[in-house]
Amino acid sequence: MNAEYVTYALVTVIAVAVLTAVVVGIVSLVRFLFRLFTVPGVVVHEFAHKQACDLVGVPVLEVAYFRFGDPPGYVQHVTPERYRASFVVSVAPFLVNTVVAFAAFLGLAALVATIGDLRTVSNGTIAAAIVLGWLGLSIGMHAFPSTGDANVLWNRSRAEWRGSPRVLLGIPIVVVIYIANLLLWLWANVLYAIGLFVLAAWAVGLGPL
Structure with a gap:
């Protein structure tokens, strides 16, 4: 009987682990696809920041128009x-x-x-x-x-x-x-x-x- 309980517990743990992995994988895939979908928006957003800096004469230190990170894009500039x-x-x-x-x-x-x-x-x-x-x-x-x-x-x-x-x-x-x-x-x-x-x-x- 104890062996059966151990087997059931092991199967349950494995099932939960597999289900968790599947859910995490689906969530990660959805986030990846959503990030790809929003590439144009991120690029234009950061491009606008960069052009505004150039327009008002604010030196730009670093630009990332898009990346698979957080944030997905950024413009680092000196304080105006x-x-x-x-x-x-x-x-x-x-x-x-x-x-x-x-x-x-x-x-x-x-x-x-x-x-x-x-x-x-x-x-x-x-x-x-x-x-x-x-x-x-x-x-x-x-x-x-x-x-x-x-x-x-x-x-x-x-x-x-x-x-x-x-x-x-x-x-x-x-x-x-x-x-x-x-x-x-x-x-x-x-x-x-x-x-x-x-x-x-x-x-x-x-x-x-």
Whole structure:
């Protein structure tokens, strides 16, 4: 009887270990595929940071437009001397990613508007629609500045508002960034990207979706 209990226990342990390995493997695969899906968004986000640094004259120390790590991309730069430069560098991805994602969705909406009978749609049209949708969704999802960007602006605002009260005008932007990042668990970034597509569809007169 004791041998049977030992056998049952061993089988149970092995089953749990195998199940755990399978679940971990599936989760890792999903994360890997999701990271691949968001490559364009990460690249455009970091590219916007880099170009903003160049625009306001902030020296860049190191750039990673995409990597399989955490964070998936980054731009290391020296601390800007002026608040305005910090503001431009921090919010640049929101503007750039939004514009690029909206342009991709405009292309997608315009393409969909030209489709008549779905049975006659060419493979090239389908492929173009998939690519445009992928780019728009991925890039739109990464439009929100990170909490790190918000922290930079918040710290600069607290340190400089007495000498330059104008920096207080940036606080509402900081609050919005914090709220947006808190709502990421509700897929706020995905909803934002979908909202851009709805707006693009409306702009080309695609009608209710």
